[in-house]
Amino acid sequence: MSIQSSAGGIPVVILKDGAQQTKGRDAQKNNIAAAKLIAEIVHSSLGPRGMDKMLVDSLGDVTITNDGATILKEIDVQHPAAKMLVEISKATDNEVGDGTTSAVVLAGALLENAEALILQDVHPTIIVDGYRKAAQKAVELLEKIADKVSATDKDVLERIARTSMQTKLVRRDSANLADMIVKSVIAVAERKEDGYLVDIDDIKVEKKAGGSIKDCAIIKGIVLDKEVVHSGMPKKIDNAKIALINNALEIDKTEFDAKINITNPQQMKSFLDEEQKMIKNMVDKVIASGANVLLCQKGIDDMAQHYLAKAGILTVRRIKESDMTKLAKATGARIISNFDDLFEKDLGSAELVEERKVETDKWTFIEGCKHPKAVTLLLRGGSQRVVDEVERSVHDALMVVKDVMEKPFIVAGGGAPETYAATKLREWAKTLEGREQLAVEKFADSLEVIPITLAENAGMDPIDTLASLRSKQLKGNKWTGIDVMKGQVASMHASDIFEPLSVKIQIITSATEAASMILRIDDVIATAKSAGPPPGAEGMGGMGGMGGMGGMGGMGGMGMPPMDM
Numbered sequence: 063m064s065i066q067s068s069a070g071g072i073p074v075v076i077l078k079d080g081a082q083q084t085k086g087r088d089a090q091k092n093n094i095a096a097a098k099l100i101a102e103i104v105h106s107s108l109g110p111r112g113m114d115k116m117l118v119d120s121l122g123d124v125t126i127t128n129d130g131a132t133i134l135k136e137i138d139v140q141h142p143a144a145k146m147l148v149e150i151s152k153a154t155d156n157e158v159g160d161g162t163t164s165a166v167v168l169a170g171a172l173l174e175n176a177e178a179l180i181l182q183d184v185h186p187t188i189i190v191d192g193y194r195k196a197a198q199k200a201v202e203l204l205e206k207i208a209d210k211v212s213a214t215d216k217d218v219l220e221r222i223a224r225t226s227m228q229t230k231l232v233r234r235d236s237a238n239l240a241d242m243i244v245k246s247v248i249a250v251a252e253r254k255e256d257g258y259l260v261d262i263d264d265i266k267v268e269k270k271a272g273g274s275i276k277d278c279a280i281i282k283g284i285v286l287d288k289e290v291v292h293s294g295m296p297k298k299i300d301n302a303k304i305a306l307i308n309n310a311l312e313i314d315k316t317e318f319d320a321k322i323n324i325t326n327p328q329q330m331k332s333f334l335d336e337e338q339k340m341i342k343n344m345v346d347k348v349i350a351s352g353a354n355v356l357l358c359q360k361g362i363d364d365m366a367q368h369y370l371a372k373a374g375i376l377t378v379r380r381i382k383e384s385d386m387t388k389l390a391k392a393t394g395a396r397i398i399s400n401f402d403d404l405f406e407k408d409l410g411s412a413e414l415v416e417e418r419k420v421e422t423d424k425w426t427f428i429e430g431c432k433h434p435k436a437v438t439l440l441l442r443g444g445s446q447r448v449v450d451e452v453e454r455s456v457h458d459a460l461m462v463v464k465d466v467m468e469k470p471f472i473v474a475g476g477g478a479p480e481t482y483a484a485t486k487l488r489e490w491a492k493t494l495e496g497r498e499q500l501a502v503e504k505f506a507d508s509l510e511v512i513p514i515t516l517a518e519n520a521g522m523d524p525i526d527t528l529a530s531l532r533s534k535q536l537k538g539n540k541w542t543g544i545d546v547m548k549g550q551v552a553s554m555h556a557s558d559i560f561e562p563l564s565v566k567i568q569i570i571t572s573a574t575e576a577a578s579m580i581l582r583i584d585d586v587i588a589t590a591k592s593a594g595p596p597p598g599a600e601g602m603g604g605m606g607g608m609g610g611m612g613g614m615g616g617m618g619g620m621g622m623p624p625m626d627m
Contacts, residue, residue: 101170159461
């Protein structure tokens with residue numbers, strides 16, 4: 063049906079036939095319900111005792127993880143309000159790396175508490191204003207209590223990395239991994255006037271199923287998933303002098319159709335000899351530079367391979383451009399486009415270049431670079447699923463170490479900073495006038511959903527735990543939180559549970575912004591489509607199978623039309 067209005071008794075068609083509209087309280091109710099459901103999905107994954115999710119896509123590929131951003135990225139969310147929570151998890155992952163689950167859980171709690179105020183006839187705009195003031199105040203409170211640390215203190219950085227991995231599959235091997243992660247981040251960090259700058263892209267992560275997580279290693283150089291091009295070449299070079307070429311060792315093909323008329327065999331021989339001479343000339347320039355390792359971004363002709371093998375030069379071809387950049391940073395070589403420009407000063411160095419067998423593949427290891435500004439983490443695990451989860455865990459840990467190096471302030475974990483901020487916000491709310499006071503109090507309640515969820519997932523009684531936590535916080539023990547592994551309220555300093563301040567700030571600001579945006583919506587208009595989704599696929603689009611979860615029942619009973627906007 064078309065949506066119509068009337069002017070002087072004459073119906074006026076506003077939207078084309080088939081469009082659907084939800085207005086006012088119904089629109090708010092549907093949007094809040096959708097967002098809450100997304101928060102419920104990841105709710106049980108929060109903390110060291112959180113559970114994993116098995117996600118099965120339409121092709122049958124399986125992902126097993128408890129990383130909030132990965133879970134929400136893998137499921138096929140269709141509801142437009144629910145998509146906003148997916149977006150904040152992605153933004154948090156890209157910005158600070160950790161805290162993706164916390165951000166979504168907090169946004170869900172903010173919306174749930176806002177719904178209670180809306181039912182008491184508090185206007186959504188007042189709630190949004192109260193939430194924003196509370197978020198700003200919470201950030202100020204956390205900045206005030208955060209501890210300043212040295213940006214290159216390995217002990218602190220390792221604690222931060224270990225805390226990030228406490229919630230992951232790699233928890234038992236977190237000490238070994240944390241050491242590797244901190245070394246790799248410090249290696250690629252650049253000193254600036256006002257601190258450090260870290261580009262995580264300078265840390266190459268290669269993964270291969272096989273062995274165990276204990277076999278993970280840091281390479282002070284680069285690992286290439288390529289083999290040496292010719293069987294006659296050496297497979298190992300000590301004290302390597304490395305040439306990086308981004309041009310092909312082949313005869314260039316003409317860019318237009320060209321025909322050569324050859325009338326006798328002598329002309330044919332001259333043509334082939336000239337081609338061979340050109341290729342040998344290129345190889346001679348590589349040899350003249352003193353290089354004993356050649357790494358090429360493009361192809362290498364069979365004849366060139368023969369000459370390079372005769373000269374004893376280890377050669378690898380078709381290397382990715384991103385790897386070439388990392389190789390230049392690691393070895394100190396200059397990437398050359400023209401063989402005429404290749405001189406000894408352009409070569410990089412490494413203690414060892416060697417082809418090794420990793421599982422069933424042959425890879426090339428460039429190791430022992432003196433001052434590498436790019437390094438490699440080689441990740442291993444019992445199966446492909448394990449290795450994938452190790453990679454996600456390492457990414458989060460790399461990001462939090464980067465966060466602390468760039469902004470060297472840390473807070474305790476275990477729900478301690480959230481409980482502290484909630485306690486102080488309640489005191490501050492009493493100084494406010496009007497209904498904003500109610501919104502600030504609800505914001506404080508929402509912050510405490512983090513320690514409550516940690517307690518629930520650890521099998522602790524959430525009410526008793528929160529009461530004990532509040533009591534100790536009020537006595538001035540600001541770093542008291544929930545020690546999930548011991549199942550008790552304790553000092554997080556004693557438990558070595560620390561998190562970057564920047565992660566906490568990102569969680570609070572992104573969750574508040576997402577909740578505020580959803581609360582301000584009072585009218586949802588879904589334009590007509592030529593063909594709607596199949597029955598039962600509305601709402602959240604069946605979530606791509608989700609391994610027997612029944613497609614979440616299409617957001618059952620939410621009364622929301624199919625809105626694949």
